[in-house]
Every structure is written in structure tokens, then in C-alpha cells.
Amino acid sequence: MGYKDTLKFFDFCAGIGGGRLGLENNGLECVGHSEIDVDADKTYKVFFGDKERNIGDLMTADTSAMPDFDVMVGGFPCQTFSSVGKRAGFEDERGQVIFGLMKILKEKNVPYFILENVKGFVSHDGGNSLKTVLKEFDKLGYDVSWKVLNSINFGVPQSRERIYLVGIRKDIPHKPIEWETGTDNKITLKDCLKRLHGKPVDIYNASWQNYLHKELNDGKFTEDELLEHACIIDRRNQDIRVYKDRTPTLRKGNTGLYYTHNKQLYKLNGYQALLLQGFPKEYVRKAKDNNIESGKLLEQSGNAMTVNVMTSVCKSLLNSINR
Numbered sequence: 437m438g439y440k441d442t443l444k445f446f447d448f449c450a451g452i453g454g455g456r457l458g459l460e461n462n463g464l465e466c467v468g469h470s471e472i473d474v475d476a477d478k479t480y481k482v483f484f485g486d487k488e489r490n491i492g493d494l495m496t497a498d499t500s501a502m503p504d505f506d507v508m509v510g511g512f513p514c515q516t517f518s519s520v521g522k523r524a525g526f527e528d529e530r531g532q533v534i535f536g537l538m539k540i541l542k543e544k545n546v547p548y549f550i551l552e553n554v555k556g557f558v559s560h561d562g563g564n565s566l567k568t569v570l571k572e573f574d575k576l577g578y579d580v581s582w583k584v585l586n587s588i589n590f591g592v593p594q595s596r597e598r599i600y601l602v603g604i605r606k607d608i609p610h611k612p613i614e615w616e617t618g619t620d621n622k623i624t625l626k627d628c629l630k631r632l633h634g635k636p637v638d639i640y641n642a643s644w645q646n647y648l649h650k651e652l653n654d655g656k657f658t659e660d661e662l663l664e665h666a667c668i669i670d671r672r673n674q675d676i677r678v679y680k681d682r683t684p685t686l687r688k689g690n691t692g693l694y695y696t697h698n699k700q701l702y703k704l705n706g707y708q709a710l711l712l713q714g715f716p717k718e719y720v721r722k723a724k725d726n727n728i729e730s731g732k733l734l735e736q737s738g739n740a741m742t743v744n745v746m747t748s749v750c751k752s753l754l755n756s757i758n759r
């Protein structure tokens with residue numbers, strides 16, 4: 437590999453390609469991807485074309501049929517480690533994906549990797565899950581550095597804490613990773629919510645009044661105040677939470693996010709969620725032009741990596757290997 441050669445990467449657990457965009461922003465080239473969710477892959481193809489094949493399930497993939505690549509990128513399934521999931525960890529089948537990724541690292545002798553997971557992975561099983569994974573990486577011959585980063589510090593108005601792990605094969609000369617803890621380049625909540633869709637929600641109807649009952653009765657706010665001052669409303673099982681300048685973490689199953697505009701309440705849609713994850717506007721256009729359904733996109737965006745954070749993490753990797 438010459439100094440000026442373009443680094444190639446393989447996108448595992450590709451979802452809709454938030455990770456891919458982060459690496460492409462640093463000039464890396466994607467040579468393949470792996471995703472088992474048919475709908476997510478449909479969106480991925482709309483975004484990136486179908487030049488390279490989806491190899492499907494990484495757990496059963498034939499590594500000898502994969503092209504060689506320099507960087508593995510992967511957001512391995514997080515439900516098993518997430519604080520909102522059951523926290524079953526490695527006992528759950530999805531928790532095993534990390535070991536599938538390790539097998540590929542070994543068989544393809546991959547020089548570098550960038551992996552992402554929920555913050556809950558750090559504390560899962562009293563820190564033992566992370567410890568186990570780091571020990572395995574060490575045995576495989578990688579120096580690994582990890583950090584919890586929050587998307588809100590990387591120019592998007594979404595609070596989203598995730599652990600990022602960067603691995604470098606020990607035989608490759610490198611400096612310790614220097615993590616950025618934030619970047620400029622802000623887009624505001626208003627920017628993300630500019631494009632309105634759907635009909636406003638009637639918060640005076642029975643269902644919403646039932647929901648708001650406690651807050652209204654406690655005198656926390658009136659309907660007017662809510663519509664005037666709150667920006668984001670997270671309608672949860674038991675209560676509502678109100679945010680002014682940011683959204684809480686978008687999650688696959690969280691379809692209860694609403695926003696106000698001109699004193700009306702609207703449901704957050706999938707196109708806006710893409711922007712909240714740092715996807716450029718042209719991807720919103722592609723999704724719309726290809727009739728990707730807003731509800732699906734909302735779920736897929738909740739699963740995605742924030743583009744801006746992955747851009748920064750990849751930059752840190754490149755700095756560390758002097759490229």
C-alpha cells in the first residue's frame with residue numbers, strides 16, 4: 437500500500453450508511469457492505485447505488501469472496517447492550533455479531549477498524565463486556581482506543597452518546613489516537629425542521645389531553661405555552677419530556693417525537709431525522725424522489741451513526757497513522 441493510495445473500507449452492519457458517509461468524507465472508498473435488513477438495504481442502495489454487492493449476513497459470509505480492504509467500519513447491533521434494551525449482552529444472538537466481526541478481522545488481516553455501539557456497552561455487566569471485547573482485540577493483535585462521544589458536540593442538534601472504538605494492527609506504525617471532543621459546523625434544530633410534512637396534531641383532542649393531563653394540572657405549562665416555547669416534545673409511555681434546542685437520542689423504536697412550528701405541533705418525520713443524523717440535504721432529496729417512506733426512514737435514522745461524528749473519528753484514525 438503506497439502512501440497516496442486511497443484507503444478502502446468495508447461497511448458492516450451498514451444500515452443506511454451513516455458510517456460510510458463519515459469515511460467517504462475523509463476520502464476513503466467503500467468496496468462492499470453487509471446488511472440483513474431488507475428495508476435498510478433498499479434505502480442504502482437509493483443513497484449509494486448498487487455498484488457493490490450486499491454480502492448479507494456477516495456471520496455466515498465467505499471472507500475469501502470479499503475484496504481486500506484497509507478499514508472495517510461497523511455499528512454492531514446495540515439492542516442487547518442498550519439501557520432501553522433488555523441488556524442481555526453476549527447471551528443474545530445479536531450480541532455475538534462482535535465476534536463475527538473479529539473473525540473477519542482475523543481472516544482478512546484487516547489493518548484498521550472503527551466500531552460504534554451504545555454508551556450502555558461501557559457499563560454492561562459491570563464493564564465486563566467491554567473488558568472481554570478489548571481483551572479479544574488485544575489477542576487478535578490490535579491496539580484499541582475508545583471514547584464516548586456525544587453527537588450534540590459535533591454540529592448536529594441531537595443528544596446522542598455512543599462509544600467509538602478505533603483499532604490499529606500493532607505491527608503498523610502509529611501514534612496514539614487523539615480524539616476530538618467536538619467540532620464546529622453547526623446546523624440548528626430550526627434548519628433540520630424547516631421542511632414541514634403532514635398535518636398538525638391537535639393537542640386538544642382526548643388522547644393528547646390525557647397525556648398532558650398531569651403536566652397541565654401541575655401547572656407546569658398551558659397548551660399555549662407548550663406550543664409557543666417548547667421545540668421538541670418526546671411523548672413517552674408515562675410522561676412527556678420537553679426540549680428547547682435539541683432532540684433526545686433518535687432511536688429505532690422511538691416514534692413519539694414531535695416538534696412545534698408556528699404554534700402548531702407536528703410529528704418528527706424521517707427526512708428531518710436524516711438531517712439530525714448529519715446526512716446532507718441531497719440524501720433527503722434522494723429518499724423523497726425514491727419514495728422511501730418517512731416512517732421507515734425515521735426508524736432507520738434512529739439506528740444510524742451520526743455522519744459528523746464518524747467523520748471526526750475517521751480523521752483521528754488517519755492522523756494517528758500519519759495519512
Ligand SMILES: C[S@@+](CC[C@H](N)C(=O)[O-])C[C@H]1O[C@@H](n2cnc3c(N)ncnc32)[C@H](O)[C@@H]1O
Pocket residue numbers: 448449450451452453454455456470471472473476492493494495510511512513514533736739740741742
Ligand atoms: C446499529 S445499526 C447500524 C447502522 C449503520 N451503521 C448506519 O449508520 O446506518 C446495526 C445494523 O446491523 C444490522 N445487522 C445485525 N446483524 C447483522 C448481521 N449478522 N449481518 C449484517 N448486518 C447485521 C442490522 O440490521 C442493523 O441495520
